[in-house]
Amino acid sequence: MSSKQLMSGAEIFIESLKKEKVDTIFAYPGGVVLNIFDFLYKQKDIRYILPRHEQGAIHAADGYARSTGRVGVALVTSGPGATNTVTGIATAYMDSIPLVIFTGQVPTALIGNDAFQEADIVGITRPCTKYNYLVKDVNDLAQTIKEAFYIASTGRPGPVLIDLPRDVVTSRAEFHYPDKVKIRSYNPTVEGNKRQIKQAADAIAAAKKPVCYIGGGVILANAADQIREFAEITKIPVTHTLMGIGGFPGTHPLSLGMLGMHGTYYANLSIHNSDLIIAIGARFDDRVTGKVEGFAPGAKIIHIDVDPTSIRKNVRVDIPVVGDVKHVMTELNKELRASKEPWDAIRKSWLRQIDAWREERPLSYEQDDEVIKPQFVIEKLYEVTGGDAIIVTDVGQHQMWAAQYYKFDNPRMWCTSGGLGTMGYGFPAAMGAKVAHPDKHVFSISGDGSIQMNIQELATTIENNIPVKVVILNNRFLGMVRQWQELFYQERYSSVDLGSVPDFVKVAEAYSAVGLRATKPEEVVPVLKEAMKIKRTVFMDFVVARYEKVFPMVPAGASIHEMIFGEEKKMEEKKLKAVK
Amino acid sequence: MKHIISVLVENKFGVLSRVSGLFSGRGFNIETISIGPTLDPSVSQMTIVTTGDERILEQIVKQLNKLIDVIKVTDFADKEFVEREMCLIKVNAPQEHRSEALRTADIFRARVVDSTQKSYTFQVTGDEKKIDAFIELLKPMGIKEIVRTGKVAITRD
Numbered sequence: 001m002s003s004k005q006l007m008s009g010a011e012i013f014i015e016s017l018k019k020e021k022v023d024t025i026f027a028y029p030g031g032v033v034l035n036i037f038d039f040l041y042k043q044k045d046i047r048y049i050l051p052r053h054e055q056g057a058i059h060a061a062d063g064y065a066r067s068t069g070r071v072g073v074a075l076v077t078s079g080p081g082a083t084n085t086v087t088g089i090a091t092a093y094m095d096s097i098p099l100v101i102f103t104g105q106v107p108t109a110l111i112g113n114d115a116f117q118e119a120d121i122v123g124i125t126r127p128c129t130k131y132n133y134l135v136k137d138v139n140d141l142a143q144t145i146k147e148a149f150y151i152a153s154t155g156r157p158g159p160v161l162i163d164l165p166r167d168v169v170t171s172r173a174e175f176h177y178p179d180k181v182k183i184r185s186y187n188p189t190v191e192g193n194k195r196q197i198k199q200a201a202d203a204i205a206a207a208k209k210p211v212c213y214i215g216g217g218v219i220l221a222n223a224a225d226q227i228r229e230f231a232e233i234t235k236i237p238v239t240h241t242l243m244g245i246g247g248f249p250g251t252h253p254l255s256l257g258m259l260g261m262h263g264t265y266y267a268n269l270s271i272h273n274s275d276l277i278i279a280i281g282a283r284f285d286d287r288v289t290g291k292v293e294g295f296a297p298g299a300k301i302i303h304i305d306v307d308p309t310s311i312r313k314n315v316r317v318d319i320p321v322v323g324d325v326k327h328v329m330t331e332l333n334k335e336l337r338a339s340k341e342p343w344d345a346i347r348k349s350w351l352r353q354i355d356a357w358r359e360e361r362p363l364s365y366e367q368d369d370e371v372i373k374p375q376f377v378i379e380k381l382y383e384v385t386g387g388d389a390i391i392v393t394d395v396g397q398h399q400m401w402a403a404q405y406y407k408f409d410n411p412r413m414w415c416t417s418g419g420l421g422t423m424g425y426g427f428p429a430a431m432g433a434k435v436a437h438p439d440k441h442v443f444s445i446s447g448d449g450s451i452q453m454n455i456q457e458l459a460t461t462i463e464n465n466i467p468v469k470v471v472i473l474n475n476r477f478l479g480m481v482r483q484w485q486e487l488f489y490q491e492r493y494s495s496v497d498l499g500s501v502p503d504f505v506k507v508a509e510a511y512s513a514v515g516l517r518a519t520k521p522e523e524v525v526p527v528l529k530e531a532m533k534i535k536r537t538v539f540m541d542f543v544v545a546r547y548e549k550v551f552p553m554v555p556a557g558a559s560i561h562e563m564i565f566g567e568e569k570k571m572e573e574k575k576l577k578a579v580k
Numbered sequence: 581m582k583h584i585i586s587v588l589v590e591n592k593f594g595v596l597s598r599v600s601g602l603f604s605g606r607g608f609n610i611e612t613i614s615i616g617p618t619l620d621p622s623v624s625q626m627t628i629v630t631t632g633d634e635r636i637l638e639q640i641v642k643q644l645n646k647l648i649d650v651i652k653v654t655d656f657a658d659k660e661f662v663e664r665e666m667c668l669i670k671v672n673a674p675q676e677h678r679s680e681a682l683r684t685a686d687i688f689r690a691r692v693v694d695s696t697q698k699s700y701t702f703q704v705t706g707d708e709k710k711i712d713a714f715i716e717l718l719k720p721m722g723i724k725e726i727v728r729t730g731k732v733a734i735t736r737d
């Protein structure tokens with residue numbers, strides 16, 4: 001043994017986090033992790049924030065990760081502490097968000113004994129983590145942490161969990177933090193295949209009606225600049241998924257906005273009529289494709305993704321390119337620039353067609369003088385913030401309106417639970433984003449249903465001075481579910497009326513936060529402006545039109561060009577009334 | 581379509597459940613799975629027999645490759661290979677049927693590994709067809725128990 005000092009597992013944990021340059025963790029204590037909290041108490045380098053629920057801890061780490069591109073970190077105790085993280089972990093997993101989650105575990109000798117607060121969290125999270133570890137020997141701890149950060153942040157990113165039995169935390173070992181990791185069975189592809197990139201370039205040059213379709217992979221790979229370059233070289237219009245928001249400037253003339261179930265008319269029609277789709281960092285989710293058999297019937301498909309399993313999982317692909325999106329796009333752009341095609345001329349008629357669709361049916365809603373329209377709140381939020389706020393959402397109609405009506409010109413300004421669709425994600429994730437960006441305005445756009453799923457984090461934001469501005473689009477409904485019941489279940493409103501929602505202004509005040517309310521359209525801007533000035537967490541209760549629906553909408557099972565719109569529904573209603 | 585896939589994995593705690601969890605979680609079939617050590621004690625070898633069309637098989641291979649603990653995946657579809665399975669079969673063998681049972685076993689080169697007054701236990705090795713055929717022939721005598729190892733396969737050079 002060398003003369004090096006021995007460290008306890010708890011100290012190794014902290015020193016390893018420092019080596020990873022972790023500045024903040026979200027941590028909730030309990031029996032088996034007391035030693036770690038004791039050492040956290042004795043150090044100054046890592047900020048550790050106590051959420052009010054372990055689910056909040058994971059979403060906060062997730063918001064931190066999405067808004068920065070760095071790995072988010074959380075620490076919880078064994079048993080219920082660990083099981084409370086599962087929804088948060090699954091949320092991050094579905095959206096490929098890099099997290100490292102530490103869970104306490106009962107001492108190794110007791111594992112499998114149904115000991116107090118024992119849960120097989122490694123077993124429970126196996127299908128919703130990129131990888132997970134049970135550390136059985138303190139001598140493996142530093143190496144394990146190094147690997148976890150490496151796996152979480154490379155290739156297709158994702159959450160990695162490390163289960164720490166109590167005796168591993170208390171026993172001692174020498175501390176060596178490895179500089180590098182090499183895992184023989186894990187080698188993500190970075191460079192794309194040159195021949196396939198060339199093939200892609202040729203197909204792009206030959207296409208008459210191409211559309212570029214980008215997903216969250218563009219954000220994860222920090223490839224927004226390369227996408228913009230690609231679009232500007234080739235004059236190819238770009239549509240994004242819910243996760244791809246910010247991957248291409250929303251105000252760019254070539255932006256088609258979002259596609260899919262609540263995509264724009266012109267994005268969906270462009271895809272449907274295209275002869276070439278260039279899918280980048282996207283995975284052809286069913287919310288995007290609609291009925292797969294009817295998806296883009298005349299199009300060749302180029303699919304660029306870091307994860308080979310995404311390719312040909314849901315749709316046929318003609319030219320696959322596996323690799324890091326940023327690398328591949330850089331190479332592809334080189335090819336395209338060299339090809340010197342008369343891009344403007346080639347693209348003219350296709351862009352003219354798309355402009356006609358744009359004019360035919362822009363995103364729209366009917367304004368009202370008396371009642372606040374939820375879309376109006378989002379439009380005003382965009383104006384008041386100048387598009388320069390981080391927007392985090394919950395799940396429901398408000399999420400779709402935020403995606404449709406706020407324009408994002410930059411990546412990592414938008415955090416939403418796309419894959420899992422987790423209500424309750426927004427507020428704690430916004431808290432995490434705000435911790436990472438103290439100088440930026442961070443808004444959480446929530447529904448009256450969703451906000452109640454992690455409302456306890458009000459205390460965390462006040463206690464730790466993390467001012468988050470929460471826009472509650474209060475329709476007193478589980479609105480998205482109600483919309484489906486209205487359209488497809490003959491208005492049988494089963495378990496969607498939230499009737500006596502709490503007084504959100506008073507709730508905010510009870511936690512020493514600020515509550516504001518707007519009930520009329522003219523109050524919207526003043527409330528937003530006031531909230532921007534307040535240096536505390538604010539709940540803004542916008543009492544909005546209860547029966548508003550999200551349009552366009554592709555009904556389940558339909559192809560994406562078969563959209564329904566608000567006016568049609570209204571016309572039907574008028575006809576019905578006339579008959580009666 | 582039946583496929584044989586050979587998977588080299590890290591010999592680590594939990595690997596089997598990662599692989600089987602992948603199959604169950606994604607609705608892929610496992611017909612048989614067998615696992616054993618390799619010359620390198622840190623590596624285990626799995627042989628999985630699965631069914632599915634080409635698209636599903638492509639996904640299975642890709643998804644297996646994506647598992648962090650998987651070192652190498654070989655799909656035997658386009659390879660020359662030898663496959664073997666072993667089976668232990670306990671059959672009724674009262675006095676009047678004993679010699680017939682032995683004759684049948686002889687044809688299949690099965691060995692008697694246990695014998696009582698009323699039964700024989702045979703060990704038979706071969707490909708799936710051979711084992712199935714042997715079982716069919718023994719059925720009329722009354723099979724008491726069957727244990728099969730699942731397939732192992734190796735490529736030809």
Ligand SMILES: Cc1ncc(C[n+]2csc(CCOP(=O)(O)OP(=O)(O)O)c2C)c(N)n1
Pocket residue numbers: 394395396397398399421422423424446447448449450451473475477478479480481
């Ligand atoms: C945890 C969770 N439970 C249930 C659902 C199903 N769900 C999707 S949207 C929605 C309604 C959300 O209501 P609210 O937050 O008020 O938003 P609104 O649609 O009214 O804007 C529900 C229940 C979900 N996505 N997440």
Ligand SMILES: [Mg+2]
Pocket residue numbers: 396447448449473474475476477478479
């Ligand atoms: Mg609501």
